Amino acid sequence: MKKTLLFPAYYLGTILPRLFHALGEVFIFIGDIIRYGIKPPFRFKLILEQMEFIGVNSLFIILLSGAFTGMVFVFQTGQAFFKFNAETITGSVVAIALGRELAPVLTALMITGRAGSAMAAQIGTMRVTQQIDALVALRVEPINYLVVPRVIASICMFPLMTGIFDMVGMLGGYFVGVGLLDINKGAFITNIEWYVRPDDIMSGLIKAFFFGFIASAICCYKGYFTTNGTRGVGLATTQAVVISFVSILISDYFLTVLLYNHA
Amino acid sequence: MLEIKNLSKSFGKQKVLDGLNLICKKHETTVIIGRSGEGKSVLLKHFIGLLRPDSGSVLVEGTDITKLHDKGLKKIRARFGYLFQDSALFDFFNVYENVSFPLREHTSLTEPQIREIVKTKLELVGLPNVENKKVHELSGGMRKRVGLARAIVLDPEIILYDEPTTGLDPVMTDAIGELIQKTQKELNITTILISHDISSTFKIADKIALLYEGKIILEGNKEEFTANTNPIVRQFLEGTCHGPMRMAL
Numbered sequence: 350m351k352k353t354l355l356f357p358a359y360y361l362g363t364i365l366p367r368l369f370h371a372l373g374e375v376f377i378f379i380g381d382i383i384r385y386g387i388k389p390p391f392r393f394k395l396i397l398e399q400m401e402f403i404g405v406n407s408l409f410i411i412l413l414s415g416a417f418t419g420m421v422f423v424f425q426t427g428q429a430f431f432k433f434n435a436e437t438i439t440g441s442v443v444a445i446a447l448g449r450e451l452a453p454v455l456t457a458l459m460i461t462g463r464a465g466s467a468m469a470a471q472i473g474t475m476r477v478t479q480q481i482d483a484l485v486a487l488r489v490e491p492i493n494y495l496v497v498p499r500v501i502a503s504i505c506m507f508p509l510m511t512g513i514f515d516m517v518g519m520l521g522g523y524f525v526g527v528g529l530l531d532i533n534k535g536a537f538i539t540n541i542e543w544y545v546r547p548d549d550i551m552s553g554l555i556k557a558f559f560f561g562f563i564a565s566a567i568c569c570y571k572g573y574f575t576t577n578g579t580r581g582v583g584l585a586t587t588q589a590v591v592i593s594f595v596s597i598l599i600s601d602y603f604l605t606v607l608l609y610n611h612a
Numbered sequence: 613m614l615e616i617k618n619l620s621k622s623f624g625k626q627k628v629l630d631g632l633n634l635i636c637k638k639h640e641t642t643v644i645i646g647r648s649g650e651g652k653s654v655l656l657k658h659f660i661g662l663l664r665p666d667s668g669s670v671l672v673e674g675t676d677i678t679k680l681h682d683k684g685l686k687k688i689r690a691r692f693g694y695l696f697q698d699s700a701l702f703d704f705f706n707v708y709e710n711v712s713f714p715l716r717e718h719t720s721l722t723e724p725q726i727r728e729i730v731k732t733k734l735e736l737v738g739l740p741n742v743e744n745k746k747v748h749e750l751s752g753g754m755r756k757r758v759g760l761a762r763a764i765v766l767d768p769e770i771i772l773y774d775e776p777t778t779g780l781d782p783v784m785t786d787a788i789g790e791l792i793q794k795t796q797k798e799l800n801i802t803t804i805l806i807s808h809d810i811s812s813t814f815k816i817a818d819k820i821a822l823l824y825e826g827k828i829i830l831e832g833n834k835e836e837f838t839a840n841t842n843p844i845v846r847q848f849l850e851g852t853c854h855g856p857m858r859m860a861l
Contacts, residue, residue: 474703482662483700487714487762488686 385493395498404506419518437536441544457560465568469589472572473582507561619668630826646823652806693763708743773805
């Protein structure tokens with residue numbers, strides 16, 4: 350009874366300050382990313398290395414997931430549209446769905462699962478093995494050296510990979526729609542040209558840009574503030590991926606409202 | 613000269629340093645000894661501003677570094693070399709890249725010049741021809757040496773050693789001790805070292821400071837330490853678990 354009565358006080362006194370502390374830390378961290386991102390030294394080599402790791406090395410899973418997403422989506426929607434004799438618009442529906450939602454969200458989730466977890470683990474390991482302290486002792490700003498290249502590479506590669514996901518998804522969809530479901534080839538393509546606007550693709554790429562920033566900032570943040578040794582690294586990595594996934598999905602809604610509210 | 617005045621540091625409710633005072637003279641080797649978990653590494657990190665104290669000051673040649681921010685701290689850090697407890701070598705680099713890292717970051721030397729300096733420093737720490745080895749291929753002793761080569765590559769005035777002999781066998785411990793002395797003599801630097809190894813401490817220290825419960829309870833040379841009758845000092849020097857030092861077993 351006493352516990353229940355005191356719960357709001359406990360909540361206000363303990364959890365809220367912790368939450369505000371964490372939020373403050375996140376905002377300071379984001380501020381530092383921006384501050385050190387626009388200040389020399391600019392580490393082009395590290396950015397390129399991270400682009401390779403985040404983008405090029407994720408290419409295979411993006412091709413694979415893109416192709417199969419397009420294929421299964423055309424298969425499902427195509428079968429439904431056949432019931433209304435509207436199967437020729439399958440291509441355009443899938444293209445819009447891919448461009449606006451599926452490609453940016455799935456690409457972000459795939460890359461975060463692969464590269465984001467690695468970012469958190471690498472930076473977290475550097476923290477617990479004092480390599481980040483060593484950087485400070487050697488007068489190298491760790492956020493400039495470790496975090497900024499990863500964030501810049503992410504905001505470049507997430508949209509690029511999303512574009513590739515779009516293309517491969519449509520290609521996979523085309524083969525299933527035209528090859529397997531026997532949808533008219535000309536109508537399939539003409540409807541895509543007719544209904545899909547550049548905005549549909551662009552908005553997806555804009556979303557991918559923000560997802561890249563959100564996921565990389567969260568993964569780097571969790572790695573950067575890792576404590577408690579190797580156990581802490583594991584925990585930080587898991588939390589980084591989970592929080593990134595949830596943040597991508599939540600921010601997707603708000604970005605969608607912002608980007609399509611006028612449409 | 614480095615001087616610590618009334619330094620206090622807590623982590624949560626745990627008070628680690630409690631009004632600590634210490635003076636480390638120029639061109640001397642000061643060894644800070646104390647039990648594991650006593651706060652020696654915490655103290656060392658205050659020398660270059662890796663940690664900020666709750667109160668007190670850290671004076672480097674008269675400049676209170678606790679009052680400095682980014683730029684000022686970087687200037688002060690340029691005078692220091694730091695050998696971390698586990699060497700803290702960058703595991704994504706090989707030996708050459710690790711040792712040359714400070715040169716690439718802070719000088720505009722050409723590649724042949726960098727190569728020459730790295731070679732010289734690696735020879736100084738007794739590790740010739742290991743440039744291409746990966747960090748995970750190095751033994752504990754080799755890591756310490758590479759860490760030391762990286763710490764001295766920019767010719768610092770002061771070197772901080774965080775337990776350089778921990779985890780090494782007695783022979784390697786002695787070799788590292790000699791290396792510290794050799795580095796001290798050849799580069800004429802100020803050395804601050806933390807350790808709980810009494811024999812190597814007596815061998816290399818000009819001054820010894822015993823850290824106990826957040827304070828330096830005794831400062832002096834080897835003779836002053838061996839002659840001291842304080843039961844805490846006696847217990848630590850004799851390495852026995854029976855005495856006034858409280859153990860958390």
